[in-house]
Each structure stands twice: as structure tokens, then as C-alpha cells.
Amino acid sequence: MPDPHVEHLARLARLDLSEPEKERMRSQLDAILTYIDKLRRLNTDDVEPTSHAIPMVNVMREDEVRPCFPTGEMLANAPERESDFVRVPRIIEE
């Protein structure tokens, strides 16, 4: 079974895990994946995948202007804001 590279996965998932967390995660994921490995015993070569149990089609609507939520209400939950924007730490180096 492939080793779940905890370090790499945590980076992909944007989770800064502590060293003890990584250790625990490694052994727990290992146990879960060992259990999941039983799926290999099932032959699914000629089986189509199911993404949704009920047949779904894309739902379209007219592209028309409709009222939307007021900016102030939508920004009320922002951890940091400046006028009508959310504020975040610097993204691009000067």
C-alpha cells in the first residue's frame, strides 16, 4: 500500500499540522486506508462510476440582473475589512 505522505497532503490541504499531529495522522490514515483497501477485492472493470445517486442534469436559468445581498451584510462576517473590501495579508512581494 502506498505511504500517505502526510507532509505533502497537509501542504495540499493547507493545514499546518504540528509534529505530534502528523505522527498521529500517519498511523490513523494508515489504519483507515488498510481497511479501505478491501475495495480491491471487488471487480469493477465493467462498472460505470456514480457521482450522484439520482440522475442530475445541469440546471440553467435566464442570465438576468437580480437583486443581491447588500455589500455591508456580506462583509459583516469578514475577519478584517477596509471600506467595501476584505483585507488580507500581502500576497505579492514589493
Added chain:
Amino acid sequence: MATIGELAARYRSGEATPTEVVEAYFRRIEALDPKVRAYLTLTRESALAQAEAATKRLRAGKPLSLLDGVPLAIKDVICTKGVRTTCASKILDSFVPPYDATVMARLNAAGAIMLGKTNMDEFAMGSSTENSAFYPTRNPWDLARVPGGSSGGSAAAVAADLAAGALGSDTGGSIRQPAAFCGTVGVKPTYGRVSRYGLVAFASSLDQIGPFARDVRDAALLLQVIAGHDPLDSTSTEVPVPDYVAALGQGIAGLRVGIPSEYFIEGMDPEVEKAVGAAIEVLKGLGAKPEKVSLPTTDYALAAYYLIAPAEASSNLARYDGVKYGHRAPGSKDLIQMYGRTRAEGFGPEVKRRIMLGTYALSAGYYEAYYGKAQRVRTLVRRDFQQAFERVDMLACPTTPNVAFKLGEKEDPLQMYLCDAFTIPVNLAGLPGLSLPCGFTQSGLPIGLQLIGRPFDEATLLRAAYAYEQATPWHTRAPQLT
């Protein structure tokens, strides 16, 4: 302890008013919830204002519906305008939704009253409500035991009569399993039956909202109000909603009931097996025709679920990044550091585990071997049910292999996952499922009977459950809390 049906009758006869009933509920919550801890947030002020309006309507003889003035508890995963919605997570500790979920808009239009928001496993990930970032909820039948999960707060609130009914959500059993553990009725409707607009997403191809109630008729009343198409949820369907309550009394003579042999496994509680066996005999006595069926992929469903649900969760939970809402880790030097620290501080261990597992299942090189494989197994699970429903109208089986366990008893995540072996296949296949009480263990813990139906055939489940309930005394028992 009154059912919704009894409350509605008392309101109409003038024997009680919503204001009196809501005040009595808050007194009861004050006295008992410190022990049960079903609620995360109480909405006393708005509830009393709603109650006053309902009282006036009823006095004028103009109630909005049978739910007018009925006090309910709402799982804290459902957005409520102006009322903190946390998903029992630190990352949404102070999140106040700017809008109501469609189910809330429908309940409000029917005159129902929200008493508060209930505790749950963080982001609905868990089977015991121990994964709440705030505190665990306790089982009203035995305070040393869990109420089940993830909708444990809603189930416990209904069982302890801290609300007349409740809403929960069910992704792999999160309504039916706590309903079984707490001795209430719980319905997981067909995928697409109830709008998820305003339901905080966990696994979008599996999540459904459904009711908890103290009897089957109450569950039918609640489902009636929340079911139906919603243009705001593209996965909600236009299949017409029948009159669930009107169909309840039609009996089950000739109903073909499949008994899946894979749902009676080694290691299950013998008392559960015995109670469910006896329940099937009761159904037979009411005219149903039980017969054995086989769902051969059952043993693989849990493994497939633990790839599909975490994969979808890892994608859905990417939105919690500390930018637009929720917790943000302070003092980060750049955006990437802020993301990583915010999420590390904001999410609990189970949520992190599932995000990691889902990220793995979707990551380059493993996608086909894990996520792709799981989706193919999902097809086989669906096919099992389709084949069974060619021969029978409904399935009957245990909701869970065991009864409520003690707090702290299942520390190994995999052992916790195995609790949901009988509920998960129903979500994978998108079918409706219902759990109702079918007895008690020697030590007084409730046992759940699960009924599984064809897509959009909640009516048959409710009718069979009602017939069973009328023939048995279980729903009249209540936990002794003082």
C-alpha cells in the same frame, strides 16, 4: 410531553397557547439542558416574539398551518438569518448567516418557532457528537452515553422533550443513527427531496436535511413542510410531494418487505437482533409479507463512503480560509501562512483527518485507484437496492448494529466509522430511510428499526412506520430526567 399533533389540537381548543408552551419549554431547557447539553445557542427572544404572533393568529382562528406555534430545535449546520451558525466548529465560532436556509424559510412561513440551534459533531463528521468543538451532548436515556451523531443535539432535544421536533442532516446516518440511539423517529429523505440551500455542505452528493419527531405522524407533518422543489438548489427535484399525513392510516396489508441478510452480522448486539426480528413479526401480523433479500455489496459500502465523503468534504471545506468569514489566525506574514494556520487552529482532529483522507483520495496518481474505484462501487451498491426493489416495496433492518455506547468508548476513528455500516449504503444510493423505536435493551436503552424505500417513496416508509407504531408501545416511553 406532547407531540406536535397534540400541541396543535390544544392550541385550537384554547387549552394552551404558543406563548405558554414556549415559556414552558425554556423553563425545561433551563432545568435539564445543563445535563443533556443538546443546545449550542438559545433564541429565547425571537422565539417568544414568534410565539406571541402565533398566539394571536390562533386566537383569531387563522393559524398558518398545523405547525403554527410549534417549538422546534434546529441543527447548527442549517443557516439561520441573524442567528449564529457554528457547525460546532471553532472556525465558524462567530459566523452569523445573512440569510435563512430554504427549510427555515418554509418553517417560518408555516409558523413554526425555533427555540435554538443544536449541538453536533463538527461539520457533521462523527457518530457521537463528541466531535463538537464546544462540548459533547449526552443521551437522555443514560447520561453516561452518547446520543449518537452527528445530529446528536437534535435527537437528544426531542428525546428529552427540550423541543417538540427538530431538524437534522444525514450524510451517512447522521439523522437515523442518533434517532435510534435516542428512541425518536428520524427521517433521511431521498436525495433531492428537500432543498439544501443554506445547509452548510459536508459531502454534496450525500447530504440531506430531515426531521426528528416523537412519533411518525409528527415526522410526516415536518417532512410535508420542508419537502419540495427549490430553484435555489439545483439538486432538488420537481417530483411532486404527496400528502404524507393523509396516507398514514392506509395500512400495510400485502406490503412486500425485504429483509437484507447482510444487515444481520456477527458482532451485532443480540438484543438489537432480537428486537428487530420481533418488529418484523409485528409487520407480518399487520399483513406485510416479509421475504429475505440480498445486498451483496454491503460489506464494501463503508469503505467506498470513507473515500467519497472525505473527498467531497476536502473540497467543500476549502472555503474556510479566514478570508471572507469565520476564524482567522492573527499575525501571519503572508496569505499562504494565514490559510495554513487558520485551518490548523480552526478545525478539530476529525475534520482534519477527513480533509487529509479526502485530499489523498483526490490527489494525482491516486484519484482512479481510490475516488474512481469508490464511485464504481457506489454503482454496485445502488444496483443491489434496485434489484431488491424489483421484488419488494420496502426494506426493514436494524438502524445500527449496537445501541448507544459510553462517552469516550470509541477512541479509534475506524471503530467509530463502523457504527454507520447499516445507514451509509442508503446515502450512497440516495434512497429514503427512516428509523423508529422498536424496543429497549434490558438496561433501558432504545433500539432502532430502519425502513428503506424506493427513491421518493417516503410515503410508504411513513405508512409502514405508522402502522407499526400504532401496534407497539415504544413511542409512549420517555426518559426519566430530573
